[in-house]
């Protein structure tokens with residue numbers, strides 16, 4: 001595994017996101033919705049750098065896949081808190097093709113929010129297949145499979161405090 005962003009770089013990126021989000025919303029109330037499970041660590045760090053009145057909810061996104069290839073995406077908004085009339089910030093770990101973001105933004109819009117914006121830690125360059133783009137993104141990264149700081153490979157590596165590129169030799173069989 002090769003470290004792409006070390007702990008300090010990740011911390012600086014999260015602070016940058018927090019400053020940009022604060023510049024956007026000021027002290028207006030915000031409802032942050034984290035995409036589980038990948039945004040778990042980012043949400044925990046980001047919310048402690050935000051000082052506006054803040055509500056936090058989660059939405060579950062899962063694709064029926066095991067490895068680095070992803071299958072059909074299913075969105076479960078059953079755990080979402082009340083979004084009617086709220087300014088909503090959707091938070092995910094990484095923007096890749098954009099299908100996840102597009103689908104979740106659409107699902108949240110059904111709940112009558114005042115606005116929906118999105119923030120991600122990482123954006124893979126040149127991979128977008130949809131017209132949606134994250135409003136806030138801390139780092140553009142090359143097209144590689146990354147793990148750590150919430151991001152997983154087969155549900156492992158989420159606990160790494162840095163972002164690493166998973167190499168061929170790290171991939172288990174069937175990937």
Ligand code: IMP
Pocket residue numbers: 035038070092093094095096097098099100101144145146147151152153
């Ligand atoms: P998209 O729908 O293609 O934009 O993919 C976004 C989702 O795929 C994220 O929420 C991640 O869960 C997952 N994903 C995309 N790229 C990676 C990666 O490099 N490592 C781990 N998960 C990834």
Ligand code: MG
Pocket residue numbers: 035036037038039061092093
């Ligand atoms: Mg995810």
